[in-house]
Amino acid sequence: MICTLCSALLLSSAPLAAETAEPDGGVEPGAAEAEAAADAGAAASEPTEVADESGVTSQVASFAVTRLKDSPAVVTVMTADDIRSLGARDLVDVLNLVPGFFFGVDVQGVVGPGFRGMWGYEGKILLLVDGKEMNELLYSTLQLGHEFPVDLIERVEVVRGPGSVIYGGNAELAVINVVTKGLQGGTELFVSADYGQLPGARNVASGYARRGGSLFGRYVFDSVPGLSGFASASFHQGQRSVRDYVDNDGARGSMEGSSALDPASVQFGLGYRDVQFTFLYQHLGMSMLDGTGPLTPVTPMTFDSLHGDLVGTFRPTERLEIIPRLNFTYQLPWRTADTSNDFYYDKAVWRGRGRLIVRWAPLDQLQVTAGGDAMFDRAFLQGPAGLGLQTRFGDSGAINYQTFGAFLEAYSENPIVNVAAGARYDHNSAVGGALVPRLVLLRSFGPLGLKALFSLAFRWPGIENLNLGVDLTPERTRVFEFEATLDLFKLARLSLNFFDVGISAPIVFSVNPVTGAEGYQNLGYQGSRGVEAAFRIRGRYGRAAATYSLYFQADANNIANYQVAGVYAGAPQHRATAAGTLLPLEWLGISPSLTVLGPRYGFGPPDAQGTSTPFEIGAQVMANLFVRVELPFARGVSVGLGIYNILGTNWVYVQPYDGGHAPLPGLDREVMLKVAYSFEPTYSE
Numbered sequence: 001m002i003c004t005l006c007s008a009l010l011l012s013s014a015p016l017a018a019e020t021a022e023p024d025g026g027v028e029p030g031a032a033e034a035e036a037a038a039d040a041g042a043a044a045s046e047p048t049e050v051a052d053e054s055g056v057t058s059q060v061a062s063f064a065v066t067r068l069k070d071s072p073a074v075v076t077v078m079t080a081d082d083i084r085s086l087g088a089r090d091l092v093d094v095l096n097l098v099p100g101f102f103f104g105v106d107v108q109g110v111v112g113p114g115f116r117g118m119w120g121y122e123g124k125i126l127l128l129v130d131g132k133e134m135n136e137l138l139y140s141t142l143q144l145g146h147e148f149p150v151d152l153i154e155r156v157e158v159v160r161g162p163g164s165v166i167y168g169g170n171a172e173l174a175v176i177n178v179v180t181k182g183l184q185g186g187t188e189l190f191v192s193a194d195y196g197q198l199p200g201a202r203n204v205a206s207g208y209a210r211r212g213g214s215l216f217g218r219y220v221f222d223s224v225p226g227l228s229g230f231a232s233a234s235f236h237q238g239q240r241s242v243r244d245y246v247d248n249d250g251a252r253g254s255m256e257g258s259s260a261l262d263p264a265s266v267q268f269g270l271g272y273r274d275v276q277f278t279f280l281y282q283h284l285g286m287s288m289l290d291g292t293g294p295l296t297p298v299t300p301m302t303f304d305s306l307h308g309d310l311v312g313t314f315r316p317t318e319r320l321e322i323i324p325r326l327n328f329t330y331q332l333p334w335r336t337a338d339t340s341n342d343f344y345y346d347k348a349v350w351r352g353r354g355r356l357i358v359r360w361a362p363l364d365q366l367q368v369t370a371g372g373d374a375m376f377d378r379a380f381l382q383g384p385a386g387l388g389l390q391t392r393f394g395d396s397g398a399i400n401y402q403t404f405g406a407f408l409e410a411y412s413e414n415p416i417v418n419v420a421a422g423a424r425y426d427h428n429s430a431v432g433g434a435l436v437p438r439l440v441l442l443r444s445f446g447p448l449g450l451k452a453l454f455s456l457a458f459r460w461p462g463i464e465n466l467n468l469g470v471d472l473t474p475e476r477t478r479v480f481e482f483e484a485t486l487d488l489f490k491l492a493r494l495s496l497n498f499f500d501v502g503i504s505a506p507i508v509f510s511v512n513p514v515t516g517a518e519g520y521q522n523l524g525y526q527g528s529r530g531v532e533a534a535f536r537i538r539g540r541y542g543r544a545a546a547t548y549s550l551y552f553q554a555d556a557n558n559i560a561n562y563q564v565a566g567v568y569a570g571a572p573q574h575r576a577t578a579a580g581t582l583l584p585l586e587w588l589g590i591s592p593s594l595t596v597l598g599p600r601y602g603f604g605p606p607d608a609q610g611t612s613t614p615f616e617i618g619a620q621v622m623a624n625l626f627v628r629v630e631l632p633f634a635r636g637v638s639v640g641l642g643i644y645n646i647l648g649t650n651w652v653y654v655q656p657y658d659g660g661h662a663p664l665p666g667l668d669r670e671v672m673l674k675v676a677y678s679f680e681p682t683y684s685e
Contacts, residue, residue: 064473070413070418105663112143152190164437168403190214193676212235241259260287286303287300290664434435435524447487448487528568646669
């Protein structure tokens with residue numbers, strides 16, 4: 001019925017399939033996972049050992065197929081049951097319960113993630129949906145907040161650390177892989193609808209937080225073994241807040257009706273045995289009144305992307321797999337089509353990508369993976385240059401880049417110490433090459449598990465970074481991590497992770513205060529070190545989890561634009577969460593959750609000398625409660641009611657550098673009703 005929140009490892013009461021998602025979007029979860037999810041209701045009432053993970057496998061942090069507890073990275077996984085039982089509304093709610101993450105506001109009112117104190121929104125954190133890279137290709141950013149239908153998510157896998165050896169140039173600090181309902185599983189029909197109201201709104205009609213629905217269908221052709229197809233669609237409307245936004249010039253404007261977040265997505269796919277084709281269209285419509293500088297009129301802005309994927313798995317022998325993949329992406333990010341608007345921007349970008357992976361198991365204790373990537377990018381103007389924010393690409397209206405890469409990884413599982421060692425080399429036609437190695441050692445001593453990790457990572461400049469920058473080079477990142485995990489009384493688990501991260505020559509964004517022109521340059525050094533702790537316990541009538549994150553700036557930090565009061569701007573130095581599900585009845589789940597942020601600091605309006613004045617936001621608490629009922633008299637129907645920000649905290653997003661954006665209101669108090677229906681004839685009696 002309702003699975004628990006995962007902290008450092010996936011701790012499911014039912015094993016998953018023997019194969020999960022390729023790190024690049026290859027093999028999706030098998031039918032056994034769908035059966036496990038369908039049987040979760042029965043499993044929820046049985047106390048299961050936390051350490052029972054013998055069937056749980058993952059490839060999100062490695063090319064090798066490993067048990068999740070032996071994954072060569074610090075990994076957090078939240079399943080569909082975790083997400084639904086806790087009433088998560090979007091990826092912000094999900095990632096709020098993952099150690100290390102925080103959220104801030106950037107230019108034009110967008111919200112994005114930071115990690116371990118450092119701002120990761122632009123190119124440092126990679127977001128994948130079924131292995132498809134969702135960061136927009138012009139600036140490499142990812143926009144969060146009501147962005148993707150959580151009802152269609154099977155699980156979210158988070159690598160809390162670098163992933164450049166596996167994924168390349170946008171996986172510098174962390175990787176978020178969203179696995180959705182897709183081809184694998186039995187025939188199924190799923191429908192959901194939700195409506196959220198913001199009690200603080202001035203008018204009921206304009207005070208909705210979200211409204212919309214999702215539809216998913218999968219059909220398995222029994223007459224043709226191995227053939228299946230699926231389709232899904234989701235359409236929603238929402239808004240960021242109904243409070244007032246006050247910019248750094250003191251101008252005030254209501255966000256009610258002026259902070260739209262309207263997402264839509266369409267997916268479909270067809271698979272035959274080990275060959276699959278999938279398509280994803282993702283849309284996010286926004287309205288903005290909070291551009292950098294004086295308060296602006298409400299401005300519409302859209303992000304659109306289309307992704308097509310073709311992947312096959314071929315097994316010449318039992319010990320050899322060959323996985324080719326072709327991907328095409330077309331995007332229209334940051335689009336403001338009105339040429340008279342100061343934020344006019346109308347550019348398109350596409351990427352064609354081919355990947356080949358060869359996985360060989362010469363011994364039972366050894367997996368070797370090798371392969372290569374080829375990416376071809378083209379960006380071009382769709383309207384006139386010189387208006388609003390629309391600039392040319394150099395001396396022309398288009399630009400082309402090529403990137404070629406090769407990778408090698410070996411994973412050895414043996415009685416002495418498990419070892420994962422790998423390296424990747426990429427060469428980009430604009431900035432040259434980058435070589436990154438990785439070494440991970442893993443060892444278990446009964447209930448105690450230890451991991452030691454060393455990685456280098458990098459971040460390529462995005463297309464617009466290069467267009468607006470001068471002599472940019474890739475960022476270079478060095479990461480040390482050590483994780484210890486202890487199973488207690490078979491029903492509880494404690495994990496501690498110590499990290500030290502350093503970024504050399506990060507690509508820094510700036511705005512000319514006179515002309516308003518954007519620019520990028522490589523500057524100095526950024527780094528952080530700290531600890532992340534997680535504890536979880538489960539039993540017959542419920543389960544609970546708690547996390548704590550602490551970071552310190554590295555001593556060598558020397559970029560003043562990101563520092564205020566001795567810490568990173570916008571990032572809470574202390575962060576704690578607690579969440580759980582009480583199961584008094586088999587069909588009833590009661591799930592409170594709590595997020596506590598320590599003080600945050602930001603840059604306010606400039607003083608008489610033109611220097612930005614720092615400000616402090618004291619410690620804040622976000623308390624939520626979600627109740628979910630699976631109707632005993634209507635099989636497959638569930639109803640959920642949630643109250644969010646119960647305490648009415650004045651929750652805001654702070655810009656994590658001195659960029660002129662005042663704190664942005666968000667996550668108001670909300671009451672949400674959710675209804676869902678799932679019909680699976682395969683499992684019906």
